[in-house]
Amino acid sequence: MSPFQLSAETLTDALIDAYRNSNLLEQNRALLRIADDDVAIAFSDLLPTLNFIANLSGTDPNNNVRRSNPLTGEVEYGDRLVATYQLQAEMVIYAGGRNRNTLEARKESVLATREALRSVEQQILLQAVSAYMGVLRAEAYVDLRENNVRVLTQERQATSDRFEVGEVTRTDVAQAESRHAAAVSLLEAARGDRDVAREQFRTAVGRYPGDLVTPPNMPATAANVDEAARLAVRTHPDIRQAQREVTVAEIGMKVARGAYLPTISGQISANTDSEEKYEYRQLGITLSQPIYQGGGLAALERQAIARRDAARSSLLQTTLSVEENVGNAWARLEAAKAQIRATDLQINAAQIAFDGTREEATLGARTTLDVLDAEQELLDARASRIDAIATEYVAVYSLLSAMGLMTVDHLKLGIQTYDPAGYYNAVKHAPARLSPRGMQLDRVLRKIGRE
Template sequence: MRKGIWLSSALSLGLMMAGVGHASAETLRGALAKAYANNQTLNAARAALRATDENVPQARAGLRPTIGATASGTLSRGRTTRGDGLPNVNSRAGSLSAGIEINQVVFDGFQTPNNIQSAQAAVRAGQANLANTVQNTLLDAATAYMDVIRDRQIAELRRQNLGFLREQVRAANARFDVGEGTRTDVAQAESEQALSTALLNSALAQVAASEAVYLQIVGDVPDNLTPGTRPPEQLMPKSISSALSVSLAEHPAIQAGLFAVDAAAFEVKSIEGRALPQLSVGGSVDNTYTSSAPGTAAGLPGVDINVASGNDVSASVGATLTIPLYQGGLVASQVRQAKEVLGQRRIDVDSYRDQVRAAVASAWALIQAAEANVTGYRAQVAAARLALNGVQEERTVGQRTTLDVLDAQADVLSAQILLAGAQRDVVVRSYELLSAVGRLSATQLALGVQVYDPEIHYQAVHDKWYGMKTPDGR
């Protein structure tokens, strides 16, 4: 068992010391700033939003001209063999053609304007979803930070408990040797020591697991973590009623749902436009050069007969009006489908509101319970320590047994572990409440990190006419 402890300790110590180059202690705000900058899930969400931004210029292309250039060339040769001693006839012909064609949609049943509006609403929904992802990432980081602190505290408490039990085993053996104790006392102490060893191994494994989660979310190893603190008081709602009103007005999940409703509504209008007349105009300019030699006399190579060449330049302009009469029910079905999707989006918004209300109520109740638990567990720890001291003194005079001491020590350890969990819960529940009301962001927390503004990329691409490079040069 001792070997197992050393192995688990080495694993935990390896994770803890992987970043030995970091000299200063880590704070919760610092960990949140690192998660905001380094978290891969969050960075992937930012990239996905940048891709969504490109739907707007793609929609705008529906009413922009298309220009194309064409070029072609042909070359043909022929040979005619004649009898009666007449000479053979060789012929050749060639042509080169080049042109430019321009097409412009004049009216497409309002499809493009509605597609643009739908794409813009989808971008706004994506921005709100990104804000919600930021909230979830910061909450996960705060939870991982406090989990590491709690689990390290529990592991240290169990390590101290193992040291206490080792001393009890030594004392029980000493009393047994001088005839003041029994073999039962020794066995009871040894049993508790063995159990404590196993529980310490489990605690160290939990520390390693929490540190791995921290590394995944924050992007750095947890070094010397300082005690976690609650969010700034000015961000916290003063009552549950104010928390509910703020959450319904500010939570990004609800805002994303409302923008999704707008996008679906414009999609319905766009599909309805497929049943309206379509008008487009086009023009082209072509230049064709031809050259032909219908015959050359055999035996006189290089001497052309009836050589002809020409250059033909032509231009044309036209308009096309398409009036849909019947499309086999396809467009009608697509309109009905889009309306059902719109109804779904509206129901989704109501669902988001219900989820936010439930999250606010749950977080409010849990934080109240956690604060009360801290007070109660502190009192329990103090009382359990006092009782342990008393039981040890009573055992010294023969009024208590070793089992009584072991039970009293177990009560102290249990109270200390519960206190560590409650202290973790106070901080985590505070961040959960802040997330539930929609105020868990890098800006409002003042994390001191460069804030990612999705509007910068959107403004850079939403009206681009050309260029294949991204705004960052890729």
Template sequence: MTARHVFVGRSVAAVLLLMTSALAGMARAETLQGALAKAYRANPTLTGARAQQRATDENVSIRKADGRPALDTAASYSESVLKPTISFTSPQRTASANAQLSVPIYAGGAVRNGVKAAKIRVEAGRADLRATEASVFSRVVAAYMDVIRDSAIVSFNMANVNALEVNLQASNDRFEVGDLTRTDVAQSESRLALARSDLQTAEANLITSRENFIALVGSPPDDLQPPPALPGLPASPETAVQVALADNPDILASKKVREAARYDVRVAKAGPLPKLSAFSTGAYTNFLNTQEYFDRLGNPTSGAQVNKQAAAGVQLTLPLYQGGRPAAQVRQSQAVEAQAMEQEIEVERGVIAQTRSAYASWQASLQSIQSNQKAVEAADLSLEGVRAENSVGSRTILDILNAEQETLNAKVQLVSARRNAYVAGFSLLAAMGHAEADDLNFETGALYDPVVNYDRVKGKWFDWDFDPAPTPQATRTVDTPVQNANVPAGLAQQP
């Protein structure tokens, strides 16, 4: 067991088990774990990355083929349409076949180093696949939290519109009896119009979030449940960076790419070295009884109508001059290796910055939650007091409208802060390399293991050993219903 699994494994399993047990009896409810599991099975970005990794696996077999025997055969049949006028013995018809076996013995290390480079790139591809998983999961978490946030905002705005409609009706009634002025009624009408506009904007945002959820998960969001607490979050940014430097898949992939580039240099250096191979050839020719023979007097005579030959040996190729191509290829490979070194440092810098930024955003969002929670409580109390004071004439309609707007703003900011805190926390886990499928303990059967395909193809020799025609693994969303801004009736009004 690796350090990163010790770091989060038990906590993740415990949290998800509790979440699953608590929500097991809720019909139609969808959990974050369920949404992530759907994306894991059928998100096209992820299934496409798996296909790309399978293509990378084949590079090992392709490189190995350079060092394996090669057998070629050829057959021909020719019919002489017009014989040469100076040739009296040319056959009318000829059938021939030949075969050649070539076995590489030494290629300057190009094959060996090419295979090593391909194997290392397979390892880099597996790290990239891990990074793709974390990226897709981060987007799913953000989409999941967006739907929850925007549903709450729509609910708040609907309640605000309803309250302002009641206020407007009350203002009109009081205006009719001379208790309020036309200005008070106009203020109520203005705020109601603005509130309806805000509601329409909030509904559009909710529809966008739901459609984005479908694009990532493959099915519409249905009664999304509150997400579980995130496990394994670090106590300090220094701890987060230490874990990220050890476990972040982008860093691991960049290291493997740099290592593979070093073997590419060795492959290029094999260009001016000698090449040694063994060969065997065989040929068969049949003149089909059309080969004419003549004796010394020029009289026709019988002769062999079949010709056979075979040869075997070794061939040594010693390049003397190739126009400077080998040196250019070596220099080019060395430059690519230098680029890989710099990119490794660049990736490391980016991961450090990403980890520290995610930690800071997470902490800031947690503090924002506390502040906005107090703001909501204070705004609710203030609204209640303003309404009471208005009833005795010490507050105006404008005071009520302002208090209602402040309450709405505080609630919106609170649910946004909660969304931001959760997304930032998950992004922090992703930067640390702890937001992948094996960290989330999916209850969907065996996880996709890229090693299985590699073990299946790495030793294949047969030229006709094809796989079946591929079929899409991701689900289409063309049949999903167009989303609306309807909010479940049971959605709590309190943030």
């Protein structure tokens, strides 16, 4: 795609493409599928296993092995090859609750990973907003600098003409030329910043920007900062992920304590021996009870307790961080609104001052430097307003992100989103590779790979 594509597009278009083109989202979706299959692995531990075992053994030579030659009647000594076949089924009947608790922990890990995916989605969309407004700001700066160069070009020419008729001095001409050269330099810098902003947009959205349109409206957030913080604590994916991780850690304590309990398993096997031509079947039950493990089980239990404590502390710290982010985003938004109001007043006053100074200069009451200074003040006021508007938009969406609402669904982007439950529902009962559901999963994975 050409880096200078000129198709008109909105912020919604950019957000949609950022969601569809994000490699980071694809990475975290794959990590979620890994967690989904952890559930399948834990579930498989509750099911019986069936194994086929074959063994072939022999000796060369073996003088103790004799056989009669049917043609000569002579006794011959030869090698011995023996093949045995075994079909073995085994199932853990009781394991102190470890297997079932592990399954529950894996399920909670899936839910935590889903929240992590939602958090990444928020990051991707917020980066797209920042990149979008960055391009708009850079383009506005270029327009502003180009207009400034045009004005100063006219001012330089007017000053030169007045010098020719003796109305101003060589110093006035030099000041006009110096300010014009500085404006040209700043214009080139603004163009460079625009190129940088376009590259940042490409990284965030997956393509270069077209002709961007300033968003007409800003999304609704909250009535006040306290309401925003309360909503964030309930809905932010980082907090919900931390809550799930606390549950995982608490289940991990149950798993560790279950290691002290006995394990009971049952076995059924059928055996065939090719040499002796016999078959036999065997049924057995095995009980294993830890008595002394060198303190290892106690150490594992202490680790599980420490993980639980760490997870709880992490939840408290995450909550504080989310509340801080809400407060910071709200403060930046209020500051941007105040800055816009102030710059509007500044622009009006600077415009009046510039027009008056330029008129007075034509009458000889003002110098060329006075006119140039007034022009610079007006330019600075307009540049401040550009910054404030871009900052306001980013601050609004940053507040949404801090509240946990920067998602495709909440923004109503109107596109199909990744279904985190689809793959999980297909694998949670551990389908075998050659089963109908297993073959269906293979097709799903091939489709994901192509996408």
